[in-house]
Amino acid sequence: MTARAFGIGALTCVLLALVPAGAVAVAERASLQASFSPDRLATPTTISFSFELSTLAGTAPAPLTRIDLRMPAGLNYTTTTLGLALCNPEALVAHGLSGCPANSRLGYGDAAVEVPFGSGAGHEIPEIQAVAGPSKSGNMEVLFYAKGLYPVLAQLAFTGEVLPDSGLFGSQLATSVPLIASVPGGPDVSITRVSTTIGPRHLTYYKRVHGRRVAFTPRGVAVPARCPRGGFPFAASFAFLDGTEASATTTVPCPSRRDG
Amino acid sequence: MPFHMTARRMGCRVTKAVALSVVVALTVAVGALTVASGTSAAGGAHVARTISLSETGHLHLTSHKGFTLNEQGTTGGTIDGTIYIHLHVVSTDRVTAEVNIYPTGSSITGSASGSYRSSGALATFDGTMSVIHGSGAYAHANGSGLRFTGTIARANDAVTVHVSGSFRT
Numbered sequence: 001m002t003a004r005a006f007g008i009g010a011l012t013c014v015l016l017a018l019v020p021a022g023a024v025a026v027a028e029r030a031s032l033q034a035s036f037s038p039d040r041l042a043t044p045t046t047i048s049f050s051f052e053l054s055t056l057a058g059t060a061p062a063p064l065t066r067i068d069l070r071m072p073a074g075l076n077y078t079t080t081t082l083g084l085a086l087c088n089p090e091a092l093v094a095h096g097l098s099g100c101p102a103n104s105r106l107g108y109g110d111a112a113v114e115v116p117f118g119s120g121a122g123h124e125i126p127e128i129q130a131v132a133g134p135s136k137s138g139n140m141e142v143l144f145y146a147k148g149l150y151p152v153l154a155q156l157a158f159t160g161e162v163l164p165d166s167g168l169f170g171s172q173l174a175t176s177v178p179l180i181a182s183v184p185g186g187p188d189v190s191i192t193r194v195s196t197t198i199g200p201r202h203l204t205y206y207k208r209v210h211g212r213r214v215a216f217t218p219r220g221v222a223v224p225a226r227c228p229r230g231g232f233p234f235a236a237s238f239a240f241l242d243g244t245e246a247s248a249t250t251t252v253p254c255p256s257r258r259d260g
Numbered sequence: 261m262p263f264h265m266t267a268r269r270m271g272c273r274v275t276k277a278v279a280l281s282v283v284v285a286l287t288v289a290v291g292a293l294t295v296a297s298g299t300s301a302a303g304g305a306h307v308a309r310t311i312s313l314s315e316t317g318h319l320h321l322t323s324h325k326g327f328t329l330n331e332q333g334t335t336g337g338t339i340d341g342t343i344y345i346h347l348h349v350v351s352t353d354r355v356t357a358e359v360n361i362y363p364t365g366s367s368i369t370g371s372a373s374g375s376y377r378s379s380g381a382l383a384t385f386d387g388t389m390s391v392i393h394g395s396g397a398y399a400h401a402n403g404s405g406l407r408f409t410g411t412i413a414r415a416n417d418a419v420t421v422h423v424s425g426s427f428r429t
Contacts, residue, residue: 086380138377
C-alpha cells in the first residue's frame with residue numbers, strides 16, 4: 001500500500017466515524033391529537049387520539065414498530081365497565097370482530113397506510129377495532145385489529161399493554177406493531193395515520209337481567225377530577241424499522257368551568 | 261344403726277365438702293382460664309391472645325368517590341359480623357384498603373395494600389393486611405402480614421375478600 005493510498009483510507013475512516021449512525025435513515029416527524037368526549041372533570045368519557053407520521057421530506061415513514069402513548073395522571077379506571085369480556089387474539093384474527101364478545105369492545109377508528117409500490121396518495125383502512133385482550137403480565141391489554149383492503153391484503157393486528165406511569169402521566173399504552181406485508185411476501189407497509197377511540201361512544205354491551213339479554217352502554221374511563229395547569233398532557237413516542245424515532249405531545253385543554 | 265347413721269351423715273358431709281371443693285376449684289380454674297384467654301371480668305390486666313383469622317366477606321358497593329370504592333357486606337369464618345372496606349385504586353396495578361370488621365359489640369380495623377389487576381369481568385387484588393386497632397373483645401388488636409386477597413366484579417363493583425393470618429389482642 002502506498003502512502004497516498006493509506007492516507008485516503010485513513011481519511012475515509014475518519015469521515016465515516018464522524019457520520020452519525022442513523023444518518024442514513026431519513027428522520028421522521030409525528031403529530032398527536034387527543035380529546036375527551038364528554039370533556040368534564042371526573043366524568044366517564046371517550047378518549048379519542050390520533051397521530052400522523054411522515055418523514056421530514058413529507059414522504060411515507062419507515063414501517064412503524066412501536067408506539068408508546070402516555071396518558072395524563074388522574075385518569076380513573078376504577079369504575080369503568082369497558083372490557084367486561086375478553087377477546088381471544090386467535091379468534092380475532094380468524095374471524096375478525098365477529099370472533100369477539102360484544103362486551104370486549106373498547107373503541108374503534110380508522111387509519112391510513114402507504115405501500116412501497118403505491119401512488120404516494122396513501123390507502124385508507126376504514127375501520128380499526130380496539131378490543132380487550134387477555135392479560136399476559138397482569139396489565140390490561142388492548143388488541144387493535146383491522147382487515148386490510150386492496151392493495152394491502154394483510155390483517156393489521158397488534159397488542160397494546162396499559163402500564164403504570166409516573167409524574168404528569170398516570171398510564172401508558174405500550175404497543176408493539178408487527179411488520180405488515182403489503183402483499184404476501186411483499187414489502188412492509190408504512191402506517192401514516194391512525195385515529196381511534198377508547199371509550200363507550202357508539203358501543204353497546206349486553207347483560208342478562210332475569211334471563212333476558214339487555215343492552216347497555218358501558219361506563220368509560222373517567223376524566224381526572226382536577227385539571228393540571230395547561231391542560232391534560234398526552235405524549236407519544238414512535239420507533240421505526242430503520243432505527244429512527246419520533247415523538248409528539250399534545251394537551252387537552254381544561255374544560256371550562258361551566259362544562260366542568 | 262346409730263353408728264351407721266352417724267357414719268352415713270359424716271360421709272354425706274365429706275361428700276358435700278369434696279363436692280364443694282371441686283366446685284370451688286372448678287370455678288377458680290374456669291376463672292383462671294377466662295383471664296388467660298382474654299381480659300378479666302373485672303376489667304383488670306389485659307392478657308394477650310393470638311387469634312388465627314380466616315375470613316371471607318361478601319360486599320356490595322355503597323358509593324364511590326374518585327379512585328375509592330366504598331363497600332359494605334357481611335363476613336364469616338373465624339369472626340362473623342359486618343364488614344366495610346374502602347378500596348382505593350392507587351394506580352393501574354396497585355390498591356390500598358381500609359378494612360373494618362364489626363363483630364357484635366367489638367371492632368377490628370385493618371390496613372391493607374397489594375397488587376391489582378383488571379382482566380375482563382373481574383379485577384383481582386392480592387396483598388397483605390395489618391391489624392392496627394380493635395375494640396371490645398378485640399381491644400389492643402394488632403398484627404401484620406395477614407394475607408389480603410379478593411375480587412371485584414367489574415359489572416357492579418361487588419367485592420369478595422379473603423383475609424387470613426394471625427393477630428394478637
